[in-house]
Amino acid sequence: MNCPRCFVPLASAATACSRCGFSSLSVCQRLGDHLVRLDHLNDAAHCLKQSERRRIEGQLDDFDRRFPQVFLAVYCGVLPHGLNVSEAGFWLLNHAALATSDLAKRSDFGIVLIIDPAAGRAAFSVGYALENTLTQKHLQQILLGMKPHLAHSNYSEAASIAIRGIDRTLRSLGRSQPRACAAAHASPVDTDLGLPVLRARTSPPQTRPVTESQHHP
């Protein structure tokens, strides 16, 4: 894994980047430590037409049904000066409240695609659970497939390629089973109280004082 800011390789349990000192703390000082609602498609830059939005949302819904654990979000927005797309992806992944009714979704199975039309950069940020599945090589190939469309400001087609690419990669690495079995898998009753477990593992967000000006719009 690489540092989101300076892209140097990181040690397996590094608390901060040894080169630039990047950590969750440093990025939270810039963007805040609050949770944000993250939809499947977030077009803050308004670079997508309505029809394109519908098409991408349809694709994301299909993806959502196909992979009950995974949450894929596409964010198109102009980032604040001095913040690159990887840093924003890191922050979003760790501070996003997933806008889904499916309780099986977990943030560590999250994938965030961030496109900054102004900076001309795009990045994938993936959760811990998918780091071994969606390797940097896989993601780089998908990004290269998107590059011509991004260069021509065809963001909807780029997003479609990204969704299809991730879908194909995950299908090749995952284990398929009929949808009927999925319900049992998604909500296993393994407590004495007879209540389903929402998330296998959750980590309470760290509380940090942030000012209003540091909030991303």
Added chain:
Amino acid sequence: MRSLVITTCLSLSLLAIAGHGWCEEGIDGVLPLPAWPDDGPENRPPLGGFLLPGGLLPPTFGSDNPAFPPGGSSGLNNASVTDLSLFLPESLLSRLQQNTSTQAAPTPDAALIDVGSEFLAEATAAPQDAHLIDPDHLITETQAEDIGRLLESHAEDARIKAYVMVLDRNQKLPRGINLSSTASGALTRSDSCLAVFPLGEPWRARLFLSKTVHDAATASYLASLTEDCANDAMLVSDPIEQLHRFSVRLSIRLFWIEKMMADEKPGTQPTAASRMLHPVDESIFDTKTPGLLTVRQHSLLTATLHAWPIFLIIALIIAGTILGLRLRRIHLARLKTHIWILPDPPFTERLGGAFGGGGGASIQFR
């Protein structure tokens, strides 16, 4: 000097004017002008100084052309044909007219007659060096020499000698005939190929080969050889030209067979028994069916035999397409009815991130 010349000219002119009446009467009486008989426009001679024979005249010549008298084009053609006929024998003229009139129509099977015993005797008695065997003398001497030279030239260079026996268009060989003694038995002295060629009907041509040659190639190859020669001959309409093209093509293909023989059996010496002539795939040349029909069946048969790999490929493509569509349908249905469960490996947090620690990739696209 000039004034003297002018004066002389003037005086001569005056004399001529004064004696005009006398001169007119006198000359007409002594040298009368020729008188043309007015017996219709069709007998008027062509104007314009044309010396071309009738066959070379372009068809656009007609009454509109100012070089011809009105309505005189037919007269011109008649005159030209008449002129040419003066130099050609009647038999040739009648044969040419017959050939051109019945060129396209194949001879019906019922009209085909077996060649007579005189024909066969003549063919047998043909000299050994005669590569063109024309017992009925259907080809003129010049044309026969032309084709004969071609076949002799082939014989000088080739191991398989080519012989051509010419039949008339309504003639055919009797069934089961043995042609080994043709040309005084010259065909059995070396590897030979005898083509029996009905004039004007190349599709009825038959090949007889020495056994060694016959065995060197497959039946389908030999059938295709015959078909190739016949097809090449049918590119032209003149029977003699067809025979010429057939002979040229046959010569080329015999060289190919020779090469096949050299590749397969180097150094094999043919025996006398192996030089008996064998007909090529006689079932294809069924004389009970009309000639044209035979060609069509032949073409269809060989085309079918040769095209089976294409049919196989097309069938495989169709089957592959159907299978692909089927698999795609299954795949799409599976996408709707199945889910994919990913492994849930243990992990350690990095950079203080609860759910992600720098995993991913980025790209600069502008």
